[in-house]
Structure formats: structure tokens, C-alpha cells
Amino acid sequence: MILGLIVILAVLLLVLGFEMFLVLALPALAYKGAFYPNIPDLVVVQKILGGVDHTTLLAIPFFVFAANLMGSGQIARQLVSVVKALLGHTRGGMGHVVVGGSMAFGSVSGSAPATVAAMARMAYPELRRSGYSDRFSLGLIVSSAETALLIPPSITMIIYGWMTGTSIARLFAGGLAVGLVLGLAFALYVNFVARRDGIARAERADWPTRLRTIWAAKWAIGMPVIILGGIYSGTFTATEAAAISVVYAILVEVVILRSLTLRGLFEVTEQSAINTCIIFVLLAMGGLVSYFVTLAQVPGAIIGFLDAMDAGWIGFLLVVNVCFLIAGMFIDPNSALLILVPPLYPVAAALGIDPVHFGLIVTLNIGLGMITPPFGLDIFVASSTLRKPVATIIAGVWPFLAVNLIVLLLITYVPQISLFIPRLIFG
Amino acid sequence: MPALTLLRLCERSILVVIFLTMVALYFVSVLARELGGQVASSFAWIEEAVRMLNLFLVFLGLGLALERGRHVGIRNLRDRLPETLRRGLLKVTDVVGLGFALYIAWLGWGLASFVLGTGQRSPTLGIAMGYVYLAPVAGFLLLALRYGLSLFGVIDRFSDAEGAE
Amino acid sequence: QEFVAKIGHLESAAQNRHIHLEKVAALVSERTGGAVEFQLFPQAQLGDQRQMNEGVQFGSLEGTVAPAAFLGGFNPVVSILDIPYLLPEDEAAAQALREGPFGQALLDSFADKGMHAIALWPNGRKHITSNRPIDELGDFANQKFRVMDSRVLIEQFTALDASAIAIPFGELYTALQTGVVDGQENPLDTIETMKYFEVQNNLLVSGHGAMEDVVIFSPIWWNTLPEEYQAVIQDAFIEVIPELVANKQAAVDRALEAVTAAGMNVRETTPEERAAFREATFAATSAAYVSLAGEPGQALLDIYTAEYEALAQ
Ligand code: NA
Ligand code: NA
Numbered sequence: 001m002i003l004g005l006i007v008i009l010a011v012l013l014l015v016l017g018f019e020m021f022l023v024l025a026l027p028a029l030a031y032k033g034a035f036y037p038n039i040p041d042l043v044v045v046q047k048i049l050g051g052v053d054h055t056t057l058l059a060i061p062f063f064v065f066a067a068n069l070m071g072s073g074q075i076a077r078q079l080v081s082v083v084k085a086l087l088g089h090t091r092g093g094m095g096h097v098v099v100g101g102s103m104a105f106g107s108v109s110g111s112a113p114a115t116v117a118a119m120a121r122m123a124y125p126e127l128r129r130s131g132y133s134d135r136f137s138l139g140l141i142v143s144s145a146e147t148a149l150l151i152p153p154s155i156t157m158i159i160y161g162w163m164t165g166t167s168i169a170r171l172f173a174g175g176l177a178v179g180l181v182l183g184l185a186f187a188l189y190v191n192f193v194a195r196r197d198g199i200a201r202a203e204r205a206d207w208p209t210r211l212r213t214i215w216a217a218k219w220a221i222g223m224p225v226i227i228l229g230g231i232y233s234g235t236f237t238a239t240e241a242a243a244i245s246v247v248y249a250i251l252v253e254v255v256i257l258r259s260l261t262l263r264g265l266f267e268v269t270e271q272s273a274i275n276t277c278i279i280f281v282l283l284a285m286g287g288l289v290s291y292f293v294t295l296a297q298v299p300g301a302i303i304g305f306l307d308a309m310d311a312g313w314i315g316f317l318l319v320v321n322v323c324f325l326i327a328g329m330f331i332d333p334n335s336a337l338l339i340l341v342p343p344l345y346p347v348a349a350a351l352g353i354d355p356v357h358f359g360l361i362v363t364l365n366i367g368l369g370m371i372t373p374p375f376g377l378d379i380f381v382a383s384s385t386l387r388k389p390v391a392t393i394i395a396g397v398w399p400f401l402a403v404n405l406i407v408l409l410l411i412t413y414v415p416q417i418s419l420f421i422p423r424l425i426f427g
Numbered sequence: 428m429p430a431l432t433l434l435r436l437c438e439r440s441i442l443v444v445i446f447l448t449m450v451a452l453y454f455v456s457v458l459a460r461e462l463g464g465q466v467a468s469s470f471a472w473i474e475e476a477v478r479m480l481n482l483f484l485v486f487l488g489l490g491l492a493l494e495r496g497r498h499v500g501i502r503n504l505r506d507r508l509p510e511t512l513r514r515g516l517l518k519v520t521d522v523v524g525l526g527f528a529l530y531i532a533w534l535g536w537g538l539a540s541f542v543l544g545t546g547q548r549s550p551t552l553g554i555a556m557g558y559v560y561l562a563p564v565a566g567f568l569l570l571a572l573r574y575g576l577s578l579f580g581v582i583d584r585f586s587d588a589e590g591a592e
Numbered sequence: 593q594e595f596v597a598k599i600g601h602l603e604s605a606a607q608n609r610h611i612h613l614e615k616v617a618a619l620v621s622e623r624t625g626g627a628v629e630f631q632l633f634p635q636a637q638l639g640d641q642r643q644m645n646e647g648v649q650f651g652s653l654e655g656t657v658a659p660a661a662f663l664g665g666f667n668p669v670v671s672i673l674d675i676p677y678l679l680p681e682d683e684a685a686a687q688a689l690r691e692g693p694f695g696q697a698l699l700d701s702f703a704d705k706g707m708h709a710i711a712l713w714p715n716g717r718k719h720i721t722s723n724r725p726i727d728e729l730g731d732f733a734n735q736k737f738r739v740m741d742s743r744v745l746i747e748q749f750t751a752l753d754a755s756a757i758a759i760p761f762g763e764l765y766t767a768l769q770t771g772v773v774d775g776q777e778n779p780l781d782t783i784e785t786m787k788y789f790e791v792q793n794n795l796l797v798s799g800h801g802a803m804e805d806v807v808i809f810s811p812i813w814w815n816t817l818p819e820e821y822q823a824v825i826q827d828a829f830i831e832v833i834p835e836l837v838a839n840k841q842a843a844v845d846r847a848l849e850a851v852t853a854a855g856m857n858v859r860e861t862t863p864e865e866r867a868a869f870r871e872a873t874f875a876a877t878s879a880a881y882v883s884l885a886g887e888p889g890q891a892l893l894d895i896y897t898a899e900y901e902a903l904a905q
Contacts, residue, residue, distance in 0.1 A: 017505030018520055019498040022527060042541060043652035045534040045563060050643050052485050055478055055760035061485075062453075065446065153766045161765075162786060163604055163635060168765050169790045234771025236457045237763050243453035266443055273442040277488030278497055284485070294637045295598075342605055342635055380499045391503045460757060460772075463734060467755035471739065471746050474758040538650075545649050545706050550665045550741035551758065553884075 002034045014374055020390075024285035024375070031292050044288060051287020051332070052280045055239065056155050060279060062242030063114030064385065065272040066249050070223070071121030072268050073253030073260045078217035079224075080126045085213040088202035094130040095190035095199075098123045099144045103183050104224070106148025111155070112370050113279060114242065115145035116381045124386055131199045138388060139396030142378045143404065144186055146367035150179030153238060156363050159337060164345050166355040170422040171363075174356045177421045178364060178411055185407045189399065219252045278384045282377065286332030290339060293331060299343035306347060313351040317412050320344055321365060328369020332377065337366055353415075360418040364408055371397050371404075428581065438491055438569065445484045449477050472551045479549070479559050486566025493524075493573040496584050517585060521578035528571035535564035593629040595817060597654035597809070600638040600647070602662075607781070608843055609657055609715065609805065610634045612836045619828040624821050630655075649706040651812040657713060660804045661740050668885040669701040669892055674744035675877045676800040677870040678896070683837060685903045686714070686802075694899050697892055702806070708814045711807040711829040716840050718801030721783055721792040722775030723768075725857060729868050735774040738764055747880035748800075751873040768792055779803050781840075784847035789854045797848075797860045800869055 010027040018026075025048075032044065070076040083097045090096065098119060105115045119141050127137035149156045152172035161168040193199075205213070214221070227245055230236050236244060253260040260268065302323055309315060323344070327336040341362060348358045370378040373394045383390045411417055456473040459466050492498050505516060543557030576582045599617075603609040610632065617630035638644060638653060641662035647653030649666075664671040672678065679686040689695060690712045702709040726732060732752035739745040739756040746756040759767045767773050769791040776788065777800075783789060807829050814822065852858050861869070882889050 014501060015504050016516060016520075017500050017502040019493070019500045019524065021498065022520075022524060023500070025527065025531075026523070039652045040650050041534055042538045042650050043647065045531055045538050046643055046646060046652070047639070048531065049482070049538075049560065049563060050639050053478065053482060055474070056762050058477065058481060061446070061481060062450070065450070155762055158762055158765055162762075165604070165606070165785045167790065168787045232770060234767075235461065237759065237767050237772055239760075239763065240453050240457050243450050244457060246450045247454050266439075269443045269446050270439050273446050273484055274488050274492050274495070274497055276446075277485050277492050278499060280485035281489060281492075281498070291638065294633065338635065338637060342637070346605075374501065383499050384497065387497075389503070390499055390501050460736065460755070463736065464753075464755055465750060467736065467757060468746055468750050471756050471758045474760070475741060541650055542646065545646075545666070547646070548665050548668070551743060551746075553743075556665065 003031075006030050006034070020375075020380065021281045021285045024282070024289055028285070028288045028292055036292070036295065043291070047288045047291045048284045049287075050291075051284040057280070057283065059111045059239045059242040060114050060117075061272070061276040062239070062246055063111065064117040064275050064279075064381075065269070066242065066245040067118040067121045067385070068268050068272045068275070069246065069249035069253055069260070069265075070118075070220075072264065073249070074257050075220040075223055075249060075252060076122035078220035080122060081213055082217045082221065084126070084202065085205040085210045089204035091201060092187070092190045092194040092199070093202060094123065094127050095132065095140060095194060096187055098127065098140050099147075099183050099186045099190060102141075102144035103147045103151050103179065106145070106151045106179070107153075107228075111238075112145045112148045112367060112378055113381045115148040116142055116378045117275070117385050119145065120382050120385045131197070132193070133197070134388075135392060135396035136193060136197075137396070138382060138386070138393045139398070139400050140186070140190065142371055142376075142382050142393060142397055143400035144183075145378055146364075146370060146404070147179045147183050147186075149363055149367045149370075150175045150182060150360070152176060154363065156334070156337065156366050157359060159334075160341060160359045160362055163338075163341050164355055164359070166359050167422075167426070170356045170426055171359050173422040173425050174360050174418040175363065177417055178360045181411070181417060182364070182404070182407050185403050186400070189403050219256055222252070223248055275381075275384050279377070279381055282375075282380055283332060286335060286375075290331050290335030293327075293335075294339055299340055302340075303343050303347065313348075313353055314413070316347060316351055317353070317361065320348075320361065321408060321412060324362070324365035324369065325372065328365065328375075329372050330375055332375075333366040333369030336369060337362065354419055356422055357415045357418045361408075361412050364411055368401075368404055368408065371401065373397070431576075431581075435491070435494075438487065442484065442488055442491075445480050445487070449480050449484070452477050452480075475549055475551045479552075479554070482559060482562040483565075486562045487569065489528075489566045490569030490573045493570055493577075494582055494584050496586070518578060521574050525571055525574035525578060528567045528574055532564050532567035532571060535560065535567060539564055593626060595624075595628045595813075595821065596631060597628070597813060598631045598633060598638065599655040599657070600633040600636070600644045600653055601657045602636050602641055602659070603634060604785075605634045607785075608836065608840050609713070611839070612713075612832050613657065615832050615835070616825075616828045619831070620825055623824045623828070628817070628821055628825065645707070645808070648808055648810040651810050653810065654813040655807070655809045657805050657807050659715065660802075660806055661742060661745075663806060664742055664744075664884075666707070667702055667705045669888050670698065670806065671742065671744050671881055671884055672698070672889065672892055672896065673802050673804050674742050674748070675881060676748050676873045677866065679802045680900070680903055681799065681866070683714075687833070687837075688903060689896075689899060690714070690804075692899055694892070694896050697895050699806075701888060701892065702808065706811065708809045708811045709806050710809060710826045711833075713805035713807060713829070713833065714837055714840065715803040715805045716779040716781065716844055717799040718777045718779055718803060719783070719798050720775060720777050720796040720800075721768075721788055721856075722794050722796070723771070723792060724774060725794045725859070726796045727859075729865065729872060736772075738767065738773045738776040743884055744877050744880050747877045748873050751876040752869075764788075765791060777801060780844045780847040780851070784850050789851040789856045793857055795851060795856045795858045797858065798866065798869065799861075800866070 006027050013023040102115050102119050105118055152175055157171040226248055227241050231241050254265055379393045382393050452473045456470050459470040539557045539560040542560050547556040577584045601609055613632050620628050644656040645666050648656055660670050660673040695712055699709040732754040736755045736757050737749050738759040749756040757773050
């Protein structure tokens with residue numbers, strides 16, 4: 001009864017356009033007041049702090065900052081022009097660039113929101129110029145970023161490996177395959193849309209033009225070179241790489257190309273700080289919500305349900321996916337990971353499901369949770385960096401959600417996809 | 428309102444200084460590690476410092492983000508309501524937001540003074556954690572201020588909202 | 593139940609700490625006729641260790657079993673456990689130290705920090721993994737080791753002419769893989785669970801660092817309990833220690849077997865090497881400890897020294 005009223009309150013706040021952090025926080029406060037009046041109220045602000053005080057989240061502000069610098073100056077434009085010169089003549093052109101670019105950026109950042117921020121600033125204007133619709137462009141950028149969690153390195157997989165004792169190297173190897181399958185699925189959909197909407201292909205550039213474009217973009221190309229080179233040579237971690245990319249972007253845009261004045265730098269910094277703030281206040285309130293979900297011991301109830309169902313591994317994995325989907329709609333997916341894996345993993349192990357396979361199903365679900373409305377972190381990141389209404393982005397995301405669900409079913413019920421590469425490498 | 432203009436300038440400058448400091452610190456830390464040896468060990472505090480600065484960064488921008496209509500929310504229904512109803516709803520949002528922000532700031536103050544009392548310090552830098560916990564207090568007070576100003580019509584936080592292209 | 597305690601900790605439900613917490617919970621429930629119930633929340637579900645410590649202080653959490661390494665910011669006196677080779681090698685002697693005046697003084701030092709500490713739970717010892725082999729003490733020089741947030745631990749590596757690098761736990765695997773750091777220190781079962789053997793070639797079984805857990809209750813909750821229940825709880829935690837140690841040893845042995853089978857180059861330190869390691873680091877780390885923990889720290893160090901020497905005789 002009281003629970004029902006709290007749900008109604010949440011829905012009302014949501015549809016009446018209250019700030020999303022209020023939509024998360026107020027029902028959580030009501031829930032605490034109704035069910036846990038004896039826990040000191042200080043816990044509320046402690047969990048708000050806890051939701052943002054993770055080192056693993058630090059890559060987000062830095063990559064948001066770097067993306068804004070690149071977008072306001074020359075780097076983004078030059079990088080896009082290089083890719084266009086090389087691939088602009090293919091069907092789908094820019095659409096594929098976004099998918100490939102997200103996978104490449106994901107191999108660096110391991111963070112889907114950071115990938116959205118970077119790709120949104122770089123690729124959105126060009127997608128629109130290529131003739132793609134607003135909704136499609138937004139949906140593509142938001143969804144492609146999911147591959148960042150699957151293409152190694154991936155902090156989601158490291159956390160899963162820690163919780164379950166699964167080999168992280170095996171997870172990474174399997175994640176590569178799953179990430180590629182997901183990327184391929186998005187690419188196929190891009191092809192379909194490009195054909196359906198008659199997106200024009202650019203004329204094939206000749207090699208002298210291509211080389212001229214590449215040479216003109218030499219400073220911009222230094223960006224991926226430095227990030228990838230720095231990480232894979234062991235000079236810095238992924239989070240530090242994010243900060244280094246800011247330093248490099250400032251160096252190129254302000255000092256070398258002079259495409260950004262000091263005043264411009266001030267404004268971009270400030271804008272990036274505000275973007276960060278908008279994203280993190282949601283993570284903060286997400287920390288509050290997931291605390292109460294944990295206290296309510298919801299996962300225990302799920303296990304009871306599973307026991308009663310006795311559905312075998314096929315039914316079990318279906319329930320797992322449904323649980324993550326529902327959780328992903330309302331709480332921060334990383335919290336869902338911490339809350340749901342401990343009770344579900346032993347059941348999976350008992351049913352003989354390979355821990356790597358289960359881990360990749362979970363990771364894919366975490367990625368999916370980033371783009372499922374109403375609480376989709378990547379949707380909010382895109383909304384905040386591109387200043388687009390949340391509703392427009394959600395409208396663009398639906399077809400990609402459908403593609404994603406098909407991939408999820410494929411990965412869930414064809415374990416060979418997840419296990420092929422790990423078995424090849426590690427036996 | 429010159430006071431408000433001054434406050435904005437302070438907020439913006441602090442955000443910019445914090446953010447650039449975070450970047451610079453990580454840069455120095457990577458450099459120091461490349462140099463190796465004892466130099467690197469003497470910069471082991473940087474990780475912790477950046478994490479603390481990030482807390483201030485994410486909370487201190489709350490008010491500015493609200494003033495500029497930048498916080499996310501799903502607005503299609505609200506923006507289609509008849510003007511009088513819509514205006515009433517906006518006032519309700521302001522009141523609710525003001526109450527919420529003040530409540531969290533008050534709780535934050537409680538936590539900060541509690542933690543100052545227990546003497547908790549950060550493990551590497553040895554800073555009293557109670558001071559770090561002032562970040563949400565300041566942030567939610569700035570947020571409360573903007574909800575209040577919007578409630579009394581001093582600022583218009585809805586004109587420049589995202590999506591109002 | 594009349595008294596319900598939420599108890600949070602960082603380890604997974606399959607690990608030693610949780611298994612023995614379940615045993616303690618069963619003992620306590622049985623001996624209080626079901627009046628005291630423990631609800632266990634593993635894997636940082638109720639927040640990271642700092643939040644759990646704070647929760648215990650202000651009463652949102654009734655108890656936690658906290659690794660000493662995460663308590664230094666709350667009670668600098670406890671950082672004495674970060675000093676390398678603090679506890680004697682012989683497990684019986686180490687337990688005598690835990691249960692004697694040293695252990696008691698350590699537990700008492702939490703009283704004015706808003707925490708009620710009732711027992712020390714041994715949780716194994718730290719060893720070193722690295723990419724380059726460490727054949728002698730001098731081989732530490734110019735290598736980069738990841739440390740937890742602790743000034744004493746930074747000093748430990750500095751005293752060995754190595755650099756101490758702060759890397760978050762979640763990024764450590766990748767950092768070892770790409771070579772951001774050359775090595776790290778952790779107990780064997782962590783090295784196994786976190787799969788560091790996949791990205792490190794060498795294991796030096798040094799046992800230099802004591803991994804002690806402190807069993808802490810919120811005084812707010814503890815003081816509502818009748819004295820007999822308090823005694824039941826404290827006794828239960830102490831009663832399971834031999835079993836805890838035995839199971840930990842079994843887990844460590846299994847882990848050693850697993851990392852050896854995985855192809856790690858495993859080398860046991862000799863008693864002389866361990867003595868040399870202690871000799872090289874003890875003065876510097878104790879100095880760092882005292883500068884951190886002040887007068888009370890010095891007092892505990894004095895108690896320790898007296899007892900350690902008595903045990904050595
Ligand atoms: Na990745
Ligand atoms: Na979602």
C-alpha cells in the first residue's frame with residue numbers, strides 16, 4: 001500500500017518534468033521514512049556522497065572535458081575529416097564511423113558515459129550533415145557506446161571477476177567477441193537505415209586528397225596515438241589517460257593551432273564542469289536508491305522465486321536478463337551489478353553455466369541498462385553534452401534497444417560466441 | 428543584482444580552477460612515475476587529492492546547472508500543459524526542490540560536523556574528512572539558492588532549458 | 593528477535609571472512625535463544641569500507657569486520673599493523689600477541705573513536721608479486737609497486753629503494769598487465785581470486801605484511817545489549833579464530849597450488865632474507881607510524897616491543 005503510493009509519487013515526479021535527481025531522491029526519502037525510520041538520517045547524505053566517490057568514475061569528467069575541448073576546437077573536425085576521406089564513400093559512411101569510433105574509444109576508456117560524451121561532440125554534427133535523422137543520430141551515438149564495456153579493458157568485467165573469482169583475462173577475451181558481435185549488429189542496422197532513408201554516399205576521395213587530409217590533421221591524429229600508445233605501453237592507466245588527453249587537447253587547441261583562446265578555454269572548462277555535475281548528481285542519487293534496494297533484500301526474493309520455478313539454465317538465464325533489465329531501468333547499472341551478481345552467481349554455477357559466459361551476459365546487461373529509459377545514464381550524458389531533450393533521445397534509442405535485445409538473446413543462448421576466443425587462447 | 432553576478436563569477440572561477448588543478452595533478456603524477464624512484468613515491472597522495480577535488484567539482488556546479496536549466500528531466504508533458512497550469516507546476520517544482528536542497532544541505536552539515544568530531548582523516552594526505560564532506564553542503568545550498576530565486580521570480584531557469592532550440 | 597545487527601564487509605560470500613561470520617551468527621543466535629540476529633551484507637553492498645566505518649560510528653550499521661588497512665584514517669594507532677613483519681612468524685606467538693596486552697591496547701584505542709572493537713581476526717599475510725624476479729633484497733630497487741592508501745606502506749617501499757604508486761584496486765589488474773606498475777603486495781588468496789598471476793611472472797612468498805581484520809560494533813547498538821549477550825557475541829568471535837586460521841591456511845595452500853600450476857615462478861624467502869627485510873624497513877616504517885599516530889602510537893609501539901622481545905626469548 002505505502003509502497004504503491006511511493007511508486008505513484010515516482011511516476012508523477014517523472015512525467016511532470018521534475019529534475020531527474022528529484023525523481024530518484026524523493027521516493028527514496030519517502031521509502032526510508034516509511035520503512036527504515038530508525039536508521040539515522042545522516043545515512044542519506046552519506047550514500048549521496050558514496051554514489052559519486054569512486055575512483056572508477058573519475059574517467060568521466062576528464063573524457064567529458066577532453067571531448068568538449070576537441071569539439072570546440074579543431075581536433076574533432078579534423079579527425080572526422082580523415083575518417084570521411086577514407087570511408088565516406090561506403091554505404092552508411094558516418095554511421096559506421098560512429099560504431100567503429102565508439103569501439104576504438106571503448107578500447108581506451110572502458111566507460112560508456114565517457115564514450116558517449118566524446119562521440120557526441122565529434123560525430124553528431126557530421127551525422128546530421130550526412131543526412132541521418134536527429135533521432136537516429138542520437139540513438140546511434142548513445143547505443144554504440146555500450147561496446148566500451150565489452151571491448152577490453154572493462155572495469156565492469158574486473159568488478160565481476162573480483163566478485164566471482166572468474167579469470168579477468170578470459171572475460172576480456174570473451175568480451176572482445178561479444179563487443180564485435182554487438183558492433184556488427186549495430187553496423188547492419190546502420191546499413192539498413194542508410195539504404196531505407198537513401199543516405200547519399202560521398203564521392204570516393206583519391207589518395208593525394210586523403211594524404212593531404214591526413215597531413216593536415218596530424219596534430220589531431222596525435223590524440224588517439226597518445227592515448228592508445230600511453231595505455232598499452234604502460235605509461236598511464238585509463239583514468240590517467242583521460243586527464244592526459246585533456247592536457248594534449250589544451251596543448252593542441254590553445255598553443256599549437258590557436259583555435260581556442262584562453263577565454264575560450266575558460267568557457268569550455270566551465271561547461272565541462274557543469275556537464276560533469278549534471279551526470280554525477282544522478283549517480284549520487286543512484287547511490288541512495290541502491291542502498292535501499294540492498295536493504296530490502298530484493299535479490300533474496302528473486303532467488304526464492306527461482307527455486308520455486310525450477311526452470312533449468314534456459315529459464316534461469318531468461319529470469320536473469322529480465323531482472324537486470326528491470327533493475328537497469330531504475331537504478332545505476334553499476335549498482336545493479338553489486339546487488340544482483342552475489343545472489344545470482346551461485347545459482348548460475350550450480351546450473352553449470354560457464355562463469356565467463358555468465359559474466360558477459362551480465363556485462364551486456366549493464367551496458368543495456370545505460371540506455372534503457374527512464375533512468376539511462378548514457379541518455380542523460382548525451383542530453384547534457386548535446387543539449388537535446390531526453391525524450392528525443394529516448395525516441396531514437398528504441399530501435400537500437402530492439403537490436404540490442406536480439407544480440408542479448410544470441411549471446412545468452414549461444415554460449416560458444418562468448419567462449420570461443422577464451423578457449424582458443426587459454427585452452 | 429550585482430551580488431548574484433559576483434556569486435556566479437566566483438562559482439565559475441572555482442569550478443574552472445578545480446578542474447584544471449585535477450588535470451594538472453594527474454599530469455604531474457604520470458610525469459613523476461616516468462622519472463621513477465623516490466620522486467614517484469612522494470606523489471602517491473595525488474590519487475586521493477584528485478578524488479577529493481572531484482567531490483567539490485560535482486557538487487559546486489549544482490546551482491549554476493539549475494539556473495541554466497541544464498539538469499535533466501523529461502519535459503514533454505509539462506511543456507504541453509496550458510500556460511497557467513504549467514506556471515503553477517513550475518512553482519511547485521521550485522518549492523519541492525528548495526525544500527529538498529535545504530534538507531540535504533542540513534543533513535550534510537550534520538554529517539560533516541559528526542565526521543569532524545570523530546577525527547577521521549584521509550589515509551594519505553591526512554586531511555580532516557569533515558572538511559571534504561562540506562562539498563555537498565555548499566553544493567546543495569547553492570542549489571537551494573537557485574530554487575529560491577526561481578520561486579520568487581528573480582531568475583528564469585526555464586527559458587534557456589535544454590531542448591528549447 | 594529482539595536485537596538485529598546489520599553486519600557489512602568487503603569480501604565475497606564464498607570467502608573465509610563471510611563463512612566464519614555465518615558461523616558466528618549461528619552460534620550467537622543459538623546461545624541467545626534467537627534473541628540476537630546478524631544480517632550479513634558481503635561485498636561492500638552497504639557501501640565501501642569507509643562508509644561502513646562511518647555507519648558504525650553514527651549508527652546506520654551495527655557492525656563491520658574491517659581490514660586494519662582501511663581503519664588508519666579513523667584510528668591512526670591501528671596503522672601499526674602496516675609495519676612489515678610486525679607479527680612473529682610462528683602463528684601461536686602471533687595469536688599470543690593478539691590476545692595479550694598489545695591486542696587489548698589496540699582494541700581499546702578504538703573506544704574514543706566512536707567504535708567498539710571486540711576482536712582481531714587474522715586474515716593471512718601479504719606477499720609480493722612482480723614481473724622481474726626478486727632474488728635478493730636489492731632487487732626491489734627501481735621497481736614500481738602498487739600500495740594501498742597508507743603512509744606506512746609507502747615508507748616500506750621507499751626503504752627498499754622502490755617506488756610506491758597509488759593505484760585503485762579496480763584498476764590494478766590492467767595496470768599490472770600494461771606495466772604501469774611492476775608489482776604489488778597482497779595475500780595469496782587475493783592474488784589467486786584477482787587473477788594477478790595472469791599478469792605477473794614472479795611470486796615472492798615473503799609473508800611480510802599482517803592482514804588483520806578488526807571486528808567492530810557500533811557503540812550505539814552494543815550498549816543496548818544486555819551484558820550476557822555482549823559476552824556471548826565476543827566469545828563467539830574469539831572461539832572461531834582457530835578454525836578461521838585453519839581454513840585460511842587451507843585457502844592459501846590451494847591458492848599457492850593454483851598460481852604455481854598457472855606457471856608462476858614461486859620463491860620462498862629464507863629466514864635470513866626475512867630478517868634482512870625487517871631490518872631494512874622496520875626503523876623507517878615505525879618512524880612514519882609514530883609521526884602519524886603520535887603519543888598513543890608510541891605507547892602502543894612500546895607495548896609491542898616489550899612483548900615481542902619477551903616472546904622471542
Ligand atoms: Na573498454
Ligand atoms: Na537504464
